[in-house]
Amino acid sequence: MARTILNLIDFSLMSLQDQLGFTFVEQPSRRIWRVGDLVSAVRTMVEHGYTDVWVEGEVSNFRPAESGHLYFTLKDGDAQLRIVMFRSQARLLRFRPDNGMQIIARGRVTIYDARGELQLSAEFLEPLGAGALQLAFEQLKAKLAQEGLFDPASKKPIPLLPRKIGIVTSPRGAALHDMLNVLARRHESVGILIYPAQVQGESAATEVAAGVKYFNRAKGVDVIIIARGGGSIEDLAAFNDETLARTIAASALPVISAIGHETDFTIVDFVSDLRAPTPSAAAELVIESKRQLDEHLAHLQQRLARAVRYRLLMAKSQLAELSQHGAFARARDLFARRAQRLDELVYRLAGNFHNLLRDYTRRLDTASGRVLHFDFRRSLIITRTQLESRTEALIRTMQSYAMIHRARLDQLSARLDALSPMKILDRGYALVFDATGALVKDAGKLSAGDRISARVARGSFTAEVKDTKPD
Secondary structure, three states: OHHHHHHHHHHHHHHHHHHHOOOOOOOOOOOOOOHHHHHHHHHHHHHHHOOOEEEEEEEEEEEEOOOOOEEEEEEEOOEEEEEEEOHHHHOOOOOOOOOOOEEEEEEEEEEEOOOOEEEEEEEEEEEOOOOHHHHHHHHHHHHHHHHOOOOHHHOOOOOOOOOEEEEEEOOOOHHHHHHHHHHHHHOOOOEEEEEEOOOOOOOHHHHHHHHHHHHHHHOOOOEEEEEEOOOOOOOOHHHHOHHHHHHHHOOOOOEEEEEOOOOOOOHHHHHOOEEOOOHHHHHHHHOOOHHHHHHHHHHHHHHHHHHHHHHHHHHHHHHHHHHOOHHHHHHHHHHHHHHHHHHHHHHHHHHHHHHHHHHHHHHHHHHHHHHHHOOHHHHHHHHHHHHHHHHHHHHHHHHHHHHHHHHHHHHHHHHHHHOOHHHHHHOOOOEEEOOOOOEOOOHHHOOOOOEEEEEEOOEEEEEEOOOOOOO
């Protein structure tokens, strides 16, 4: 019955729809989302639709975190977009973003679930106008200049004629060959130590800094040259590294920068103790020409010879004038009297010496005569005879003493042997011990089955008690 009624209702609705020209739509079912599920679903749709986008805007609310991540907002009129750049990408930046800077950010759009905010996970940043490398150069230059690393007062002097030169460069570069040719031509005896390092690429700054540290640690050179041929700002980017700049500033040895051409400037040029326009120019600056040095020494030698001759002439003239003074005549008389007195003392000393020598000669002759008449062999025979006689007497005394003590020892040994318990055992007696090793003196203390041991004159044996009969 119910099914028939439903069918009639459906038929009536269909007829009504045909007459009125519209259809009835069923009310959709209601779905209730959890906040996390809805945000996650929207985030998935956004990330799939905007995987690689470029966004331009002004940096505001810039906030670098201790973890190395960067957080800021890009503004454009009234619109703004949160930007996050994680440490793995931030450490590759050539410049440092700052508030008010116009930049282009590249990355993927996502939603931060914790706040439900739309944000861009940036993988690359580029400043508008100046390039990233040039901006990074200007920022680092201003920072180091403010710290005083470019102060001329802190520059170390370059030695005039170093004995050894340390060069940090690529061993395959043309800059090294040019420098070696110049150094060999201007001073062939100079020592050269080369620290091979990459001068382009990500590891170049680290390797060049390691070369500077090596020469400071080894202390085998007088000056360090950092050299590289010319190139674009990208090619020279390794020499705009902050760590390398601080390593050069901390160097105890003077450092010469010879990077690129004369129009190329890097941070290393400003922090070094001397900048050379080219590597070849650095080789010429670091060492003076040997020929120029020889000429300079010859000129100094001539000036010294002329000065000495002039001083000698002046001294000779002054001496001639002073020699005419009366004080010199009195001094000569005094020297003459002193010389005469010295001659007299020498004569007296020589006479006394001859007298002493004659006296010692006479005494030596007397002693020699006595020695010649003294017969050493006779005295030696007498002494030997006395020694042999006393030796024989000592031997006889010691033998008698030994015989007396030996007899006494034999007597005491016989008495001791007579008192020995072992002698009693020779007469058939035995020593009996119980299981604990104690001497058995009372048979009543033993029980049947006890183990005993007996010691006789020659050997020992064990036995088991069968019966005991006390006295």
